[in-house]
Amino acid sequence: MMDLYSSQRAMRGMRKAAMQRGVIAILDVGTSKIACLVLRFDGPDHFRESDGVGSMAGQSSFRIIGAATTRSRGVRFGEIDAMQETERAIRTAVQAAQKMANVRVDHVIACFSGAEPRSYGLAGSIELHDTQVSEQDVARALASCDVPDYGAGREVLHAQPVNFALDHRTGMGDPRGQIGNKLAVDMHLLTVDSDVIQNLLYCIKRCDLELAGIASSAYASGISSLVEDEQELGAACIDMGGGTSGISIFIKKHMIYTDCVRMGGDHVTMDISKGLQVPLTTAERIKTFYGGVVATGMDDREMIEIGGDTGDWEHDRRTVSRTELIGIMRPRVEEILEEVRARLDAAGFEHLPSQQIVLTGGASQIPGLDGLAPKILGQQVRIGRPLRVQGLPQAATGAPFASAVGLCLFAANPQDEWWDFEIPSERYPARSLKRAMKWFKDNW
Amino acid sequence: MRPLSAPARDPAPSRTAYRMHRLWLTPMYRRMLRVGLPLLVVVSAVGWYLSDPDHIRGISDKAAEIRRSIQERPEFMVKLMAIDGASEEIAESIRAVLPVDFPVSSFDLDLPAMQDRIEELDAVDRADLRIRPGGILQIEVRERVPAVVWRTAQGLELLDAEGHRVSSIESHLKRMDLPLLAGEGADEMVPEALEVLATAEPVASRIRGLVRMGERRWTLVLDRDQSILLPESRPVQALEQVMALEHAQDLLARDIAVVDMRNENRPTLRMSGKAVEELRRAKGLVAGAGAE
Numbered sequence: 001m002m003d004l005y006s007s008q009r010a011m012r013g014m015r016k017a018a019m020q021r022g023v024i025a026i027l028d029v030g031t032s033k034i035a036c037l038v039l040r041f042d043g044p045d046h047f048r049e050s051d052g053v054g055s056m057a058g059q060s061s062f063r064i065i066g067a068a069t070t071r072s073r074g075v076r077f078g079e080i081d082a083m084q085e086t087e088r089a090i091r092t093a094v095q096a097a098q099k100m101a102n103v104r105v106d107h108v109i110a111c112f113s114g115a116e117p118r119s120y121g122l123a124g125s126i127e128l129h130d131t132q133v134s135e136q137d138v139a140r141a142l143a144s145c146d147v148p149d150y151g152a153g154r155e156v157l158h159a160q161p162v163n164f165a166l167d168h169r170t171g172m173g174d175p176r177g178q179i180g181n182k183l184a185v186d187m188h189l190l191t192v193d194s195d196v197i198q199n200l201l202y203c204i205k206r207c208d209l210e211l212a213g214i215a216s217s218a219y220a221s222g223i224s225s226l227v228e229d230e231q232e233l234g235a236a237c238i239d240m241g242g243g244t245s246g247i248s249i250f251i252k253k254h255m256i257y258t259d260c261v262r263m264g265g266d267h268v269t270m271d272i273s274k275g276l277q278v279p280l281t282t283a284e285r286i287k288t289f290y291g292g293v294v295a296t297g298m299d300d301r302e303m304i305e306i307g308g309d310t311g312d313w314e315h316d317r318r319t320v321s322r323t324e325l326i327g328i329m330r331p332r333v334e335e336i337l338e339e340v341r342a343r344l345d346a347a348g349f350e351h352l353p354s355q356q357i358v359l360t361g362g363a364s365q366i367p368g369l370d371g372l373a374p375k376i377l378g379q380q381v382r383i384g385r386p387l388r389v390q391g392l393p394q395a396a397t398g399a400p401f402a403s404a405v406g407l408c409l410f411a412a413n414p415q416d417e418w419w420d421f422e423i424p425s426e427r428y429p430a431r432s433l434k435r436a437m438k439w440f441k442d443n444w
Numbered sequence: 445m446r447p448l449s450a451p452a453r454d455p456a457p458s459r460t461a462y463r464m465h466r467l468w469l470t471p472m473y474r475r476m477l478r479v480g481l482p483l484l485v486v487v488s489a490v491g492w493y494l495s496d497p498d499h500i501r502g503i504s505d506k507a508a509e510i511r512r513s514i515q516e517r518p519e520f521m522v523k524l525m526a527i528d529g530a531s532e533e534i535a536e537s538i539r540a541v542l543p544v545d546f547p548v549s550s551f552d553l554d555l556p557a558m559q560d561r562i563e564e565l566d567a568v569d570r571a572d573l574r575i576r577p578g579g580i581l582q583i584e585v586r587e588r589v590p591a592v593v594w595r596t597a598q599g600l601e602l603l604d605a606e607g608h609r610v611s612s613i614e615s616h617l618k619r620m621d622l623p624l625l626a627g628e629g630a631d632e633m634v635p636e637a638l639e640v641l642a643t644a645e646p647v648a649s650r651i652r653g654l655v656r657m658g659e660r661r662w663t664l665v666l667d668r669d670q671s672i673l674l675p676e677s678r679p680v681q682a683l684e685q686v687m688a689l690e691h692a693q694d695l696l697a698r699d700i701a702v703v704d705m706r707n708e709n710r711p712t713l714r715m716s717g718k719a720v721e722e723l724r725r726a727k728g729l730v731a732g733a734g735a736e
Contacts, residue, residue, distance in 0.1 A: 070455065070456075088454065088456035089456065091456050091457055091459075091462045092455050092456040092457065094462075095457050095461075095462055095465055095466075098465065098466070098469055099465070102469065103469060104466050104469035104470050104471075207462070208462075208463065208466060
């Protein structure tokens with residue numbers, strides 16, 4: 001636990017250093033694309049004069065000065081599969097973004113979608129020494145949470161206190177300074193496979209970049225795609241990516257649950273490729289140009305040249321109607337949505353006061369999805385696009401960039417995590433004294 | 445396993461290219477390369493070139509040549525000297541002290557030094573030099589006007605009203621219009637002497653000269669061996685008293701040798717020998733006078 005604590009603290013320190021320098025890069029390592037955005041932080045008052053309006057919920061404190069995307073390589077299901085390939089892809093994206101920004105970036109905040117995220121709800125409570133809640137009390141309360149046995153080879157990615165309760169009062173955002181006897185805390189813990197993180201760390205290190213933070217892309221998409229009242233009242237964000245579909249549930253502006261379905265747009269492409277006997281690139285092209293999930297009578301007559309380069313005239317002149325294409329795509333999309341529904345049910349989403357579901361990510365752009373999704377996910381479904389942030393190129397404002405934009409917001413307004421609080425004093429001195437003694441022994 | 449070799453068209457930069465690009469984006473490195481390096485090249489090239497004394501000499505020669513060619517343009521040449529306000533002899537002496545070979549470039553003329561040299565001449569009170577358009581060195585001279593003749597052991601000298609030497613003369617007869625001064629230190633008190641002489645205007649025709657006694661006080665010498673001894677302080681007032689007496693009683697027309705005004709509380713007259721004798725005789729004081 002202490003290891004993670006220190007590494008996450010180190011990342012937080014790095015992020016602060018990057019903020020001081022004013023330039024930080026965002027890296028979204030996805031299955032189908034790798035996006036890199038370069039942010040410049042100028043402080044909140046930099047834009048006020050020219051804009052004439054106040055900061056937009058604090059998001060005007062930064063500006064995107066470089067953006068680049070590249071086709072992802074060597075990534076499957078949001079996890080790094082071939083490191084050299086991925087490293088090259090990251091390099092391409094970072095270099096292009098740096099070139100556009102005309103500034104060198106050293107610190108990067110990364111997000112990834114795979115690695116089987118698992119959510120745990122933790123609760124802890126302490127009796128206060130004093131009647132007033134101090135920083136130390138918060139730290140002790142967090143430390144008193146009984147950490148579940150999440151298994152070897154897994155690592156904590158997020159550990160966010162989502163709720164504080166003081167005696168009988170609950171739903172507090174910040175209990176410090178308040179009077180009470182018993183402080184209870186609810187915490188959301190997200191664990192992922194540590195191997196996946198290690199691989200990503202290694203790739204980023206190979207690119208001469210320092211990791212200043214790491215986040216789950218489902219969380220990042222939720223931040224950017226859910227509007228404020230949805231985050232407050234409770235909503236689920238489905239980030240339909242290439243290899244995975246991430247699910248994040250928000251309530252009271254905190255993420256309380258994350259899960260991931262290991263199916264996405266690439267599987268649809270694969271189905272088309274198999275069904276129509278075409279290469280993957282052609283299948284991807286056909287999907288993006290003619291894809292859909294609801295067939296109409298018109299689609300029977302719309303014939304698509306699927307081509308080929310075998311030299312066989314019959315084979316190369318094949319055509320397929322759009323209805324057939326939809327017939328291939330729809331079952332897979334339905335499968336994904338049903339799996340998402342199952343995950344949401346398992347998480348107890350139906351108990352939330354609001355059943356809002358927001359679909360985002362690249363695969364959410366399939367035409368007709370807004371008709372199909374309510375049949376499976378319930379009536380309150382909308383297709384979401386990420387928040388607008390300053391300086392983002394038009395090409396990068398669509399749903400595929402939900403997690404990249406969310407990561408920008410995450411960098412600008414980071415959520416307090418466990419490791420941002422003080423270390424409880426009863427642990428801290430013993431260890432540091434021991435370490436000091438060891439240092440003395442080693443050196444003299 | 446699939447070989448990990450790069451695909452045919454790999455958009456990814458190589459590790460080296462990526463690092464070079466990052467290095468190039470480093471502000472300090474970039475500044476060094478864009479400013480520092482050219483500066484270094486220029487400085488070292490210039491330094492190498494100047495390390496050879498022949499090159500330095502060549503450059504300085506060339507610079508001097510260019511400078512010379514500009515200075516010797518006809519617009520800058522001074523062809524003649526014009527002296528205004530000076531008499532013939534003084535103009536001659538000015539030409540003598542300024543040995544300038546015309547034509548000469550105006551850059552080579554050191555006007556302040558020339559002015560100093562002209563003003564060193566005793567007869568010159570002030571000189572203004574300028575180079576007039578048309579290449580003429582214009583010298584405006586104001587001469588000193590001799591006010592008195594001063595007789596010293598060395599000879600006769602003309603002094604102006606401030607006591608500055610103007611020139612020497614051989615004989616007082618040449619400048620009979622000027623009053624004569626004598627005595628050590630008379631030249632330092634010329635203004636006072638002139639005041640005294642102005643006061644003595646009523647007897648101007650009889651004045652022989654003014655003598656500075658012991659560098660202290662004046663004695664006005666008249667003809668018929670008369671002299672008026674003036675005090676150290678306020679000689680003019682003392683002389684005014686004498687002049688008043690002269691005006692009222694024709695004092696100086698009488699047979700008086702000396703009017704001694706040195707002590708202002710006790711003006712004293714000394715009569716000539718004959719007058720004393722006559723006085724005594726008139727008073728019947730002379731022994732034997734009654735016996736006669």
